[in-house]
Structure formats: C-alpha cells, structure tokens
Amino acid sequence: HRPGGRIDFENVSFGYEGSAGEPVLKNINMTCLPGETIGIIGSTGSGKSSLVSLVPRFYDTSSGSICVDGVDIRQLDPAKLRDRIAIVPQKTILFSGTIEENLRWGHEQATNDEIVHAANMAEAHSFIAACPEGYETRLGQRGVNLSGGQKQRLSIARALVRKPDILILDDCTSALDTATETKIKQSLKAFAADVTCLIIAQRITSVMDADKVVVMDDGEIVGIGTHETLMKSCRVYVEICQS
Ligand code: DUT
Known part of the structure; x- marks a missing residue:
C-alpha cells in the first residue's frame, strides 16, 4: 500500500461557471x-x-x-488521480443490489476479506452480519431498509474498500452517534494510519482530535491549527464551538 498523499493548495481561487459575483473560494493556501x-x-x-x-x-x-505529492494535479492522468482518492459524499448513494455489491462498487477486484475488513473499520460489520443474509442481503425496494446511520457506515466502508491514499469524508457522519463516529476514527488511525484524511464536519467534536483543523468562512480560510490553538486564536472557531 502506498503512503498517503501530500496535498498542497497554493493561492487557489475558484468560482462555479455561470455563477456571477464573488468566487466561492478565495486565495486558499494549505498543506496536508x-x-x-x-x-x-x-x-x-x-x-x-x-x-x-x-x-x-x-x-x-x-x-x-x-x-x-508535489505534482500539479492538472499534469496527472485524471483516472490515476481519482484512483488514489475516495470521497464519501454528504448524501449516501446506495443502489438496489446486495450489500456486498454496494461495497464492491467501483472496485470489483476486492477480496471478501478486504470487504469485511473495510466494513469492520466503518463499524458496519456487526449490523451486516445481523441482516437475514449477511453480505448477500439485498437493499432497496424488495430488500432490507437500513437506517440513515447504517447507510452512512456502508458508504464509508465502500470508500475504505478502495484503499485510497486520500480519503475525503464530506459531512457523512451526521447520522452517527458520537461513540460510533469515534470508533470509526480510531479504526482509521490504527488500520489506515498512512491515509491522508480530509473530514468535513458540522460538529466540533468530529474534528477536535484532528491533527489540524481548517476553519472556513465565506470562501476563505480564517484559521488553521489544533483545537487548542484555534480556541485561543480564531474567533469564528470559538463561535462554532459555542453554537
Ligand atoms: N455552489 C454553487 N454551485 C454548486 C455548489 C455550490 O454555486 O454546484 C455555491 C453555494 C455556496 C458556495 O458555492 O454559496 C459554497 O458551497 P459549498 O457547498 O462548497 O459550501 P459548504 O461549506 O460545503 O456548505 P454545506 O456545509 O452546506 O455543505
């Protein structure tokens, strides 16, 4: 397994095509x-x-x-770049098929052991094993109905099956209780220690143990640091903490 990727943003600005007015991201500088x-x-x-x-x-x-890793991403083959990155989107996307098919999606070559290992890291294995047909259980209209939190855990497991160098979790733990979320983060630390993780979150508790936290406000980074540093130096962070 390759070591996680280093990411450098240098003076990045960005606006959606057609959206008039201010750019959505302004002068972003950060290193992961x-x-x-x-x-x-x-x-x-x-x-x-x-x-x-x-x-x-x-x-x-x-x-x-x-x-x-020091190379401008516009110089890289997009397919190879995307192969190294797994994104868990805000809105979970599962299709009607078995749990296993959903976990394997986009990475058909994964072995059963790899699937179970990923499910374990995402705190999904126990409820999958408790389903009527385990990993062969069908989802969707004629299958089991999962809770929002269970769907989020499948979505995280699916990303881990791909063994990415860079893992992006876009606010995908909102339906999980804090204890489950903490367990998943501990597993990631233990078993995917070399994966670079970007974790977008609403709750301070989801990010306060991160190596560093990036605070965004109106398209700009207004603070980067540990929880302790930001509590002393970043007004926006303190406001989020208090809200
Ligand atoms: N925006 C667009 N087009 C898109 C997506 C977003 O114009 O396809 C705008 C909406 C917003 C800004 O870009 O004014 C930033 O949106 P983004 O989704 O990046 O913000 P967020 O911080 O992720 O918001 P949330 O926490 O609600 O997901």
Missing part, C-alpha cells in the same frame, strides 16, 4: 501531509465541499494550483 487527518469546519455555504471537490478535479481551480 501524508497520513494527516485534517478537519474542515465552517458555516453552511462557506465553501467546504467546493474545496475538497477540487482535489479529484470534479472542478478545476480558476487560479492557483493544487499539487498531490
């Missing part, structure tokens, strides 16, 4: 070291999802550059 866990926090519309969507090149920067 291999294996680091970076929390990203900020009010709704502050640009968190836009920021992470630039890494796999769902969109390209308007100005500035993003490098992965």
